[in-house]
Amino acid sequence: MSETGEYPDDLQHGSGGLAEAEDQAGQTRAPHRVIGTPSPAEAHILLATEHPDAAPPVPRELPADPPDLVKAKRAERVVATLFILAMLSGFAFIASYVGFPVHTVDRVLRSNLALGTSLTLSLLFLGAGTVIWVRQLMPDVELTEQRKPLASPENDRQAFAQTFKEGADASQFIKRPVLRRTLIAATVPLGLAPVLLLRDMGPLPRTSLRHTAWRKGTRLVISGTNRPLRPADFDSPGGMITVIPEGYQDNDVELAKAATIIIKFAPGQLQPPTVMNWTVDNIVAYSKICTHVGCPVALYEQTTHHILCPCHQSTFDATKGATVLFGPASRPLPQLPITTDAAGYLVAQSDYHEPVGPSFWERG
Amino acid sequence: MSWITARRRHPAAGYAVVLLGLIAIGIVYAAFTAPGSPASAAAPAAARQDIAEGQALFARTCATCHGMNAQGTSAGPSLIGVGAAAVDFQVSTGRMPAAEIGAEMDRKPPRFGAKQTHELAAYIASLGGGPAIPAPEQVAAAGANVALGQQLFITNCAQCHNFVGAGGALTYGKYAPPLTASTPTQIYEAMLTGPEAMPLFNDSTITPSEKRDIAAYVTETRAEPNPGGFSLGRVGPVTEGIVVWLGGIGLLVASAWWIAAKRREQA
Numbered sequence: 365m366s367e368t369g370e371y372p373d374d375l376q377h378g379s380g381g382l383a384e385a386e387d388q389a390g391q392t393r394a395p396h397r398v399i400g401t402p403s404p405a406e407a408h409i410l411l412a413t414e415h416p417d418a419a420p421p422v423p424r425e426l427p428a429d430p431p432d433l434v435k436a437k438r439a440e441r442v443v444a445t446l447f448i449l450a451m452l453s454g455f456a457f458i459a460s461y462v463g464f465p466v467h468t469v470d471r472v473l474r475s476n477l478a479l480g481t482s483l484t485l486s487l488l489f490l491g492a493g494t495v496i497w498v499r500q501l502m503p504d505v506e507l508t509e510q511r512k513p514l515a516s517p518e519n520d521r522q523a524f525a526q527t528f529k530e531g532a533d534a535s536q537f538i539k540r541p542v543l544r545r546t547l548i549a550a551t552v553p554l555g556l557a558p559v560l561l562l563r564d565m566g567p568l569p570r571t572s573l574r575h576t577a578w579r580k581g582t583r584l585v586i587s588g589t590n591r592p593l594r595p596a597d598f599d600s601p602g603g604m605i606t607v608i609p610e611g612y613q614d615n616d617v618e619l620a621k622a623a624t625i626i627i628k629f630a631p632g633q634l635q636p637p638t639v640m641n642w643t644v645d646n647i648v649a650y651s652k653i654c655t656h657v658g659c660p661v662a663l664y665e666q667t668t669h670h671i672l673c674p675c676h677q678s679t680f681d682a683t684k685g686a687t688v689l690f691g692p693a694s695r696p697l698p699q700l701p702i703t704t705d706a707a708g709y710l711v712a713q714s715d716y717h718e719p720v721g722p723s724f725w726e727r728g
Numbered sequence: 729m730s731w732i733t734a735r736r737r738h739p740a741a742g743y744a745v746v747l748l749g750l751i752a753i754g755i756v757y758a759a760f761t762a763p764g765s766p767a768s769a770a771a772p773a774a775a776r777q778d779i780a781e782g783q784a785l786f787a788r789t790c791a792t793c794h795g796m797n798a799q800g801t802s803a804g805p806s807l808i809g810v811g812a813a814a815v816d817f818q819v820s821t822g823r824m825p826a827a828e829i830g831a832e833m834d835r836k837p838p839r840f841g842a843k844q845t846h847e848l849a850a851y852i853a854s855l856g857g858g859p860a861i862p863a864p865e866q867v868a869a870a871g872a873n874v875a876l877g878q879q880l881f882i883t884n885c886a887q888c889h890n891f892v893g894a895g896g897a898l899t900y901g902k903y904a905p906p907l908t909a910s911t912p913t914q915i916y917e918a919m920l921t922g923p924e925a926m927p928l929f930n931d932s933t934i935t936p937s938e939k940r941d942i943a944a945y946v947t948e949t950r951a952e953p954n955p956g957g958f959s960l961g962r963v964g965p966v967t968e969g970i971v972v973w974l975g976g977i978g979l980l981v982a983s984a985w986w987i988a989a990k991r992r993e994q995a
Contacts, residue, residue, distance in 0.1 A: 477955045495987050588876065589876075589935075597930075597933060598932070598933055602922050602928050603927055603929065603930055603933060605884060605933050606884055662884075663904075664927045665925035667924065668925065
């Protein structure tokens with residue numbers, strides 16, 4: 365029986381030289397407790413008690429040492445190195461948090477990089493060390509553990525049922541239906557309250573999906589600079605520009621529907637089904653919102669007159685009323701009727717004549 | 729007046745009147761032409777020299793496709809009226825002279841130096857009209873409104889060229905080229921002339937100062953730092969998604985495999 369509180373000698377597996385050396389070293393030290401294990405003092409008392417009637421010790425289920433101690437020592441060094449690296453990376457994380465100034469975009473980028481890298485390395489080393497520990501040092505055996513039945517003994521269950529029933533009677537919950545029913549009634553509104561929250565998903569769109577901010581006489585202004593345009597300003601065939609209704613430059617909700625592109629063509633290029641009465645001087649205006657799922661569709665090839673959607677490659681023919689040539693969009697881009705006002709600027713004749721953007725259930 | 733009256737029948741009088749008229753036209757033309765234009769009559773002799781050199785160069789290297797008088801053939805478009813800016817853009821980016829006709833002309837090291845490009849531009853400009861090459865102060869980044877440039881770029885350019893000018897695909901093999909190597913002058917000229925499939929943005933739609941802002945945004949964006957070192961082309965969620973799916977999830981699967989793998993039997 366070892367005085368240091370180790371397992372009895374006869375139960376120690378793998379009697380390598382290493383274990384013996386540790387035993388001898390342990391003789392000179394006072395017993396100490398390893399974190400997370402039973403107190404060695406208790407173990408000492410338990411194991412040192414020489415009781416003549418004590419049952420013979422149960423054989424170990426798990427080996428105390430891995431089979432190859434040299435390999436285990438190597439794995440131990442690797443794991444310890446990884447844990448030290450994890451610790452250093454953890455300190456680096458704290459240092460990055462304290463040391464890297466923020467408050468400008470560039471500095472935040474650098475701070476994020478340092479924080480992310482150090483935390484990643486710390487967790488990675490910790491995880492790798494743990495996995496190597498488990499795989500190289502811990503035993504890999506299958507154990508069958510016998511469990512007691514989960515149900516309580518019959519006596520306990522009867523006693524509990526009786527206590528419950530007596531409690532229910534003593535509380536008067538069963539005898540006094542008025543109390544019981546009013547209590548239930550009191551909780552009903554609280555139970556209904558979450559259902560009411562669904563109301564905040566509204567209001568219903570009603571007809572807002574069918575209309576945009578364009579009105580008769582609304583000027584077309586260049587998106588970004590809000591300058592109105594005369595046909596003479598936009599006189600180069602092959603030209604394309606995004607326009608918005610004047611006065612709505614800060615209204616994102618309306619701009620999401622009203623964004624429009626105008627394209628200038630050479631005479632004779634525009635063909636049906638383009639509505640020629642809705643064009644001015646070979647300038648045609650189409651909705652910029654793709655009829656598929658509403659991406660801003662403005663990749664315009666002036667050689668082929670194709671308008672492409674960057675999201676799903678729907679392709680529209682700008683010379684033929686933006687009819688669909690290719691892709692998942694099922695309807696042409698709506699054409700905005702345009703004309704010029706008294707001052708000569710491009711204006712809308714009216715709103716779009718059909719809903720812009722993607723389909724919706726009630727669109728018809 | 730008697731001085732003129734006395735000499736009006738002099739044999740040289742007619743020549744003198746024609747000369748005076750030409751000088752007057754020259755001065756008026758110079759006054760109405762934008763400064764910096766290569767076709768400026770401020771140095772008419774030099775300009776004529778440039779045009780002649782440019783024409784000779786054109787006949788040697790461009791006329792096969794564009795015709796002897798730049799009128800265009802089945803292989804290349806007419807260049808009459810395209811202007812000096814279009815020539816400078818195409819030649820200084822190396823797209824012209826083209827090595828072969830393809831869906832898209834690739835940017836490559838320019839074949840001609842600045843002087844020859846200038847001469848070619850002067851020749852084409854002399855055929856009539858078209859936008860001139862922007863002067864250096866028209867494209868200088870100093871004092872440009874980069875924020876407005878970004879807004880205009882995002883609205884009108886980003887759908888093809890990507891929001892940081894990384895380029896993108898078009899139809900049938902065409903593509904919007906990356907703007908990573910473009911000079912501010914080339915960006916300005918591209919907007920002005922609309923090369924290949926690109927729509928053009930004339931000066932009354934996007935004003936010269938706004939064009940300068942856009943060019944300044946494109947060049948300034950290039951200087952944005954990439955602290956992690958992986959810009960992934962800066963084309964947004966597509967490459968990032970690929971890296972996450974192939975790299976990140978692959979790594980997770982490999983880790984799970986390693987953690988759960990059965991240990992080899994000890995020999």
